[in-house]
Amino acid sequence: MDIANVTRAAARGLRRAAPALVSVVLILLGWEVYVDLSGISATALPAPSRVAAQGWQARAVLAENALATLTATLSGFAVSLACAFVLSVAIDFVPLLRRALFPVFVISQTLPLVAIAPLVVLWFGFGLLPKILLVALVTFFPMLVALVDGFEATDRDITRLLRSMGAGRGQLFWRARLPSALPFFFAGLRISITYAVVAAIFAEYAGAARGLGIFILNAKNNFRPDLVLAAVFVSSALTLALFALAVMAQHFAQPWRRA
Amino acid sequence: MTLRLDDLRLTRGATHVLDGVTLEAREGEFISILGPSGAGKSTLFELLLGSLAAEGGQITHNGQPVQGRDLFAFMPQRDALMPWRRVIDNIALGLEVQGLPRRAARDRVRPLLPRFGLDGFERHWPHQLSGGMRQRAALARTLVQDRPLLLLDEPFGALDALTRTRMQRWLEARLQETRVTTLLVTHDVREAVALSDRIYLLSPRPARVVEVFDVPQPRPRMETGPGEEALALETRILRTLLEGERE
Incomplete structure (x- = not known):
């Protein structure tokens, strides 16, 4: 891709994002004006300008905590992905496993994170492990379902064709079922990665040495809603960045969609 | 080389699908299996490919029972391109x-x-x-x-009429070059008459062979268009098909 192409793509992207940008700016502006006119105290509702200024002053601490949250998110999600992939393949080859394990995973999804998070921290301490476990708990099942459903969505004619060519179960999986699952996998990935950030922050909130979750808890206890909101914006930015990464990964993994 | 399907019978669930289908393809022949929709034409291919087992009858190749799939190259109804x-x-x-x-x-x-x-x-x-x-x-x-045998399952069914004619013409030319033995499943009478050496007409379900038509017209046929003989045959087959449905 040459420079002119990149510039054109960037301009096109900007034009498409313009309506959303305008509405975000309008909301912030309305908020600012409301705080200004109503004279509400900054400890109840800080203006966006104050959030930005205080956030900027605390940028070193915020960055350090954001990095901790990012580490927890990505390691938890990596563990979750690896487990979901291995288990989905096992289920694809041994359908009995599905009936044996799915009810257990469905129940795991009904557990309220509020109740589980403090317990997991109690059992495994303030380190990385409880965060990995909680992120995995939240994201594992959606990824597993996406993969299992994806394998099963394989075109019947393609299956018959491969069988007629003499392909066995293994070839059928690599040549048809795995590529067929890609769109499902990436749909699951885009959703799960956003859940993963929320889960990591929740895990930190329940007890951690570092991370946006514990930063938010401390800021709240110190009556600093401006810093709470600054951390919220940082976590939103983090989530959006990971979402964009997932979209980019799909872009590169499915070149036929671009043509 | 001769492929023989001998008195094939099959029931799937409550549906009686095949009621003793017998047909034969010799080296280099183009055979069409023609019948109304849902007659069980595609089921015959599933038996040949071994994805279904017949309850009665047998499939032989040069007198030996057929095993494995390395005899057939199969083309499904839709193109099934990945x-x-x-x-x-x-x-x-x-x-x-x-x-x-x-x-x-x-x-x-x-x-x-x-x-x-x-x-x-x-x-x-x-x-x-x-x-x-x-x-x-x-x-x-x-x-x-x-592979020594081609199995084509309504290969042109999804195409518009003009493209279909073009493709039939083109297929005839390709087969002229290679003379590979071919079984074609279709419900298009004109297609069967244009391409085949022999046509097996199936009844509605449960399927059996109602009549066998030889198509003697010399090749290439598509270039010259259907002759009077071919048109007469087409009419005859259509009439048989329609009568079969009235019964």
Whole structure:
């Protein structure tokens, strides 16, 4: 891709994002004006300008905590992905496993994170492990379902064709079922990665040495809603960045969609 | 080389599908299996490919019972091209399944592309091709497997009339070159008459062979258009089909 192409793509992207940008700016502006006119105290509702200024002053601490949250998110999600992939393949080859394990995973999804998070921290301490476990708990099942459903969505004619060519179960999986699952996998990935950030922050909130979750808890206890909101914006930015990464990964993994 | 289907019988659940189907294909022949929709034509292919087992009768090749699939190259109703494979890799699929490395499979496929009108399209994705081109790619994928028997399951059913005629013409020319034994399942009478040496007409379910028609017209036929003889045969077959439905 040459420079002119990149510039054109960037301009096109900007034009498409313009309506959303305008509405975000309008909301912030309305908020600012409301705080200004109503004279509400900054400890109840800080203006966006104050959030930005205080956030900027605390940028070193915020960055350090954001990095901790990012580490927890990505390691938890990596563990979750690896487990979901291995288990989905096992289920694809041994359908009995599905009936044996799915009810257990469905129940795991009904557990309220509020109740589980403090317990997991109690059992495994303030380190990385409880965060990995909680992120995995939240994201594992959606990824597993996406993969299992994806394998099963394989075109019947393609299956018959491969069988007629003499392909066995293994070839059928690599040549048809795995590529067929890609769109499902990436749909699951885009959703799960956003859940993963929320889960990591929740895990930190329940007890951690570092991370946006514990930063938010401390800021709240110190009556600093401006810093709470600054951390919220940082976590939103983090989530959006990971979402964009997932979209980019799909872009590169499915070149036929671009043509 | 002779393939024989002898008195094949099959019931699936409560449905009586095949009621003793017998037919034969000799070396280099083009055989059509013609019948109303849902008659069980495609089921015959599933029996040949071993994805279903008949309850009665047998399938023999040169007098020996058929085992394994390396006798047949199969083309399903829709083209079944994999959207994630480039055109050349879709055509080479069968060779890769047979164990040929991707590069070697591509090298075997490349010289064939011009004959299939796909020259210059090898790096394209299937969704970038027209309906006719997709069908030609699917046919190339079938022929390149180099099996003694072709099984074509309504290969042109999804195409518009003009493209279909063009494809039939083109298929006739290809088969003139190779003379590979072919079984075609279709419900298009004109297609069967234009392409076949012999036509087996099936009854509605449960299927049995109602009548066998020989098509003596010399080839190539598509160039000259259907002769009077072929048109008369077409009318006769259509009448038999319609009468069969009234019963």
